[in-house]
Amino acid sequence: MTRAEMEALVRDVCIHYGFPFEVVSVTASPEGWTVRVRGGTDGTVVFSVHDGRPLAMRVAIHERLQAES
Secondary structure, eight states, rough: OOOOHHHHHHHHHHHHTTOEEEEEEEEEEEEEEEEEEOOOGGGGGEEESSSSOOOHHHHHHHHHHHOOO
16 A cells, blocks of 8 residues: 555544544655554644454544544
């Protein structure tokens, strides 16, 4: 998966579930990906997503953003 594809995946999860986050950056890391999103007045949220199957990555992104909403 490329950086652009990962950014699109995070944006898609935000739009699909109505999460109030905007992608700030996505960078490759030894664990997979480090994602930074901005959420209104709550500031920035940073989390890691292990590289793997897109569906598993989508679930991990959803769970993390839901916990921060």
